[in-house]
């Protein structure tokens with residue numbers, strides 16, 4: 001993947017960063033008919049799932065991950081820190097279910113998943129300034145021009161910054177140096193962040209595990225919420 005050319009497309013007038021699938025879809029779309037709502041899955045169109053999440057979280061410290069994928073990172077961190085609550089955001093329903101199954105198999109009851117774009121779901125689920133850490137690890141680079149508005153920029157930065165407490169940690173990782181640099185520039189330009197060192201003992205993600213197997217480098221940046 002990393003040998004492809006990452007085009008910025010900004011000068012092409014691609015338009016503003018957008019919620020994947022659109023805001024209306026997030027407000028309206030329920031689970032496919034006949035599918036029961038799994039415990040600790042939040043579906044934004046289901047107020048009962050939002051209330052259940054808030055009750056489950058209570059006033060415990062919360063860690064969030066945008067784009068949790070298959071959940072290796074989230075479930076590993078949840079195992080290391082059983083007193084915290086962990087909330088993953090994932091646009092793919094099948095992956096939400098996969099992460100919850102993985103957490104259950106690992107005996108972790110401190111992991112929840114929210115189905116949909118984190119730009120929409122973060123402000124819906126995480127009261128302002130109440131998450132202690134956030135992770136955005138190996139996001140899709142959306143190589144094609146027609147998908148480039150899905151990339152993470154100022155809108156994702158705002159959603160994460162609003163969720164975090166002052167001093168809260170945000171870690172970004174990518175194997176595409178140009179995408180990481182573009183995210184860092186966009187996030188930095190919001191004025192919400194101070195640069196910091198990322199912890200060097202974080203668990204690997206699923207993608208990172210594959211990359212390190214292939215000898216592909218990954219790049220990291222970290223910020224503290226101002």
Ligand SMILES: C[S@@+](CC[C@H](N)C(=O)[O-])C[C@H]1O[C@@H](n2cnc3c(N)ncnc32)[C@H](O)[C@@H]1O
Nearest residue numbers: 067069089090091117118137138140205206207
């Ligand atoms: C390349 S995968 C990486 C997954 C995981 N972080 C890893 O490193 O293995 C990126 C994941 O982010 C999800 N995703 C993309 N945009 C998202 C968004 N705006 N909100 C929530 N999830 C998103 C995708 O469905 C995909 O599973």
